[in-house]
Amino acid sequence: MTKPEFKPEQHKKYFRRSLDLLPGESAVFDYSRLTILYFALIGLDILDGLDSLGDSRKKDIVEWVYRLQLVPSDHCPVHKCGFMGSTTVIHLKNHPNRDKFCESNVAMTYMALCILVTLGDDLSRVDKSAVLRGVASLQKPDGSFKSNYEHGESDLRFVYCSLAICNILDDSSTINVNNAIKFISNCFNYDGAFGQNPGTESHGGSTYCAIASLSLLDQLNSVLDENKSKILERWAVNRQTNGGFQGRPNKDPDTCYSFWLGATLSIMGSLNRINKDRNRDFVLNNANFITGGFSKNMDSIPDPMHTCLSLCGLSLIGEEKLNPINPSLNITVRAANYLKQIQLRNM
Amino acid sequence: MDDRKKSPELKSDSSDSADETDPSRNNGCSNYVMYRDRPEWKDVQPVAQDDGPAQVVRIAYSEKFSDVFDYFRAIIKSGEKSERALNLVTDAITLNPANYTVWIYRLEIVLYLKIDLHNELDYISNVIREFTKNYQVWQYRKNIVEMLNDPSGELEFTADILDLDAKNYHAWQYRQWVITTFSNLIENELNFVDDLISQDIRNNSAWNQRYFVINMSNPNADVIDKELKYTFDKIQILTKNESAWNYLRGLLLYSENGILEDKVSTFCTQLYDKGNRSIHLLSCLIDLLDVDVNSTELEDVEKVKFALKLCSDLASVYDPIRRSYWAYISSNIENKYSIKEHDFKIVISNGNN
Numbered sequence A: 001m002t003k004p005e006f007k008p009e010q011h012k013k014y015f016r017r018s019l020d021l022l023p024g025e026s027a028v029f030d031y032s033r034l035t036i037l038y039f040a041l042i043g044l045d046i047l048d049g050l051d052s053l054g055d056s057r058k059k060d061i062v063e064w065v066y067r068l069q070l071v072p073s074d075h076c077p078v079h080k081c082g083f084m085g086s087t088t089v090i091h092l093k094n095h096p097n098r099d100k101f102c103e104s105n106v107a108m109t110y111m112a113l114c115i116l117v118t119l120g121d122d123l124s125r126v127d128k129s130a131v132l133r134g135v136a137s138l139q140k141p142d143g144s145f146k147s148n149y150e151h152g153e154s155d156l157r158f159v160y161c162s163l164a165i166c167n168i169l170d171d172s173s174t175i176n177v178n179n180a181i182k183f184i185s186n187c188f189n190y191d192g193a194f195g196q197n198p199g200t201e202s203h204g205g206s207t208y209c210a211i212a213s214l215s216l217l218d219q220l221n222s223v224l225d226e227n228k229s230k231i232l233e234r235w236a237v238n239r240q241t242n243g244g245f246q247g248r249p250n251k252d253p254d255t256c257y258s259f260w261l262g263a264t265l266s267i268m269g270s271l272n273r274i275n276k277d278r279n280r281d282f283v284l285n286n287a288n289f290i291t292g293g294f295s296k297n298m299d300s301i302p303d304p305m306h307t308c309l310s311l312c313g314l315s316l317i318g319e320e321k322l323n324p325i326n327p328s329l330n331i332t333v334r335a336a337n338y339l340k341q342i343q344l345r346n347m
Numbered sequence B: 001m002d003d004r005k006k007s008p009e010l011k012s013d014s015s016d017s018a019d020e021t022d023p024s025r026n027n028g029c030s031n032y033v034m035y036r037d038r039p040e041w042k043d044v045q046p047v048a049q050d051d052g053p054a055q056v057v058r059i060a061y062s063e064k065f066s067d068v069f070d071y072f073r074a075i076i077k078s079g080e081k082s083e084r085a086l087n088l089v090t091d092a093i094t095l096n097p098a099n100y101t102v103w104i105y106r107l108e109i110v111l112y113l114k115i116d117l118h119n120e121l122d123y124i125s126n127v128i129r130e131f132t133k134n135y136q137v138w139q140y141r142k143n144i145v146e147m148l149n150d151p152s153g154e155l156e157f158t159a160d161i162l163d164l165d166a167k168n169y170h171a172w173q174y175r176q177w178v179i180t181t182f183s184n185l186i187e188n189e190l191n192f193v194d195d196l197i198s199q200d201i202r203n204n205s206a207w208n209q210r211y212f213v214i215n216m217s218n219p220n221a222d223v224i225d226k227e228l229k230y231t232f233d234k235i236q237i238l239t240k241n242e243s244a245w246n247y248l249r250g251l252l253l254y255s256e257n258g259i260l261e262d263k264v265s266t267f268c269t270q271l272y273d274k275g276n277r278s279i280h281l282l283s284c285l286i287d288l289l290d291v292d293v294n295s296t297e298l299e300d301v302e303k304v305k306f307a308l309k310l311c312s313d314l315a316s317v318y319d320p321i322r323r324s325y326w327a328y329i330s331s332n333i334e335n336k337y338s339i340k341e342h343d344f345k346i347v348i349s350n351g352n353n
């Protein structure tokens, strides 16, 4: 088999197109357009392609994101504050008695902050206290977090987003960190990895959320003793199959797991135990040379999430021409260093 | 994590003309009329999406999508809770079930109109059948079932959905929620799991559910013993099945004084002696040997060397994709027992594989 070639320009074009206009089939993302924006911008940053956007476009994006912020007012109680994922119901912002339908979502707040930092915004217009109290209001007695206030579902995804927000804003005083750790630890399974909730099947995505959360809290060792680390490491390296990674045992490989499991192993300091060459081949074989972008497997078409996470996976294993990423926050190392500077300035 | 990506968008109809021309899609929508052209909606002023001065990640919405959501924005603003509002919300959900607000508003209307929640349960059953891997649909079902406080149809319903895809994470997670929230639902769960494992012995979700059930029952030694035999049988049917091996290792967590380890060790040794070289078998043997060694007697040194041989066999013959991993395990064992001289060194070229 010939070695597949990596062609970064095609993927930059793919992201620039996504930033502009998405086809009608993407209407299912109408309520979470911020996720597309996040994947496109983080992806472009990894490709070192942010400059090609131009300053005025970057400014437009920053303004668009800030419009999604809900700040405390007569019509917006503090527990609804944070960022919305789109403009679908933005007309209800500041409308009396409609906060039930116009509220933030913790995944969207996490992505909004990552976007702003990636574009060089200093977060000075983020109502930090409101965001942090908003996050705190989503924590349940078992330590987990809901996605949003009204009937939101709760699992490790939103634990991760909440802890990442606290990490970015450098303040975890509003939440119960010990309960969050307890919840994460309750999601640890007999086979050595984490499910979305206690008792549910181990999954590459939830395992990433658990490990990244613990690493952001600097508490990896408090949940994973030597033996647990050992079986988690085995579970994670065993996910490599046919070159790529699968999310669960006996499932087909999918490019996004090169990130979810690659980042998990990277955080644990164990990424050298995988076969990087075959992982690289698998991911690159799912690049689309007509449209640019990466698909999850050969039977699918590219989408922004799999394109971004494929690039993250490639960056982790040291692909040339790609900027390195911070595996716990899932932004580039450059953006994470810039974040450190902002945090120091505000101290 | 990618579940929300594909299935809904493939199924949501973005093309209106397709509705009109494709007879296979004719389920009452062949005469579809835009809300803006419906006389009974004349009194409502649609509200366009307000994207602000600069647009990013725009979506080329279909005419139908914009029409429905422009009217949805109007009624949620006016707060109208009526029969026609419910129909509109139903259309909005069909176009984008991943919209949290439509679900929250739907529930408001349903409660306000005092609609029979059993009918609402039927409705959500149909929506879930169409969008089996959407998060919001399952969450909505949870809300309805909680309010009804009646889980009587839930195991059957999730079984139906698992019949479409026996590894559907949403369905399993929901099923566990039902079982832990309402009592007396666990009785037949082991039979259910048994059937699924018989249908597909590699179904990891079913194995996980088996552990969930056993773990919840506070098993005594007899139960664990039975599980051990069950798992041995299943492993012998397909020795390379990681799910069964992981389950076996999970059972060892119930071991006291190494009794289970002895049984597992005997099983593994017999399998090995018969010539089986499943990577999970070899991996398990390495762990068991490692635990078993507690002295520097000659016999124990031989055991360690055997473990090192297994690592080497895995790295070079049976599991070469994880060559680096086995080299690492091998060097851990070398260091732990200070064995420097042996014939099973694993060489890694240029620090990679």
Ligand SMILES: [Zn+2]
Residues within 6 Å of the ligand: A254, A255, A256, A257, A296, A306, B001, B002
């Ligand atoms: Zn994926």
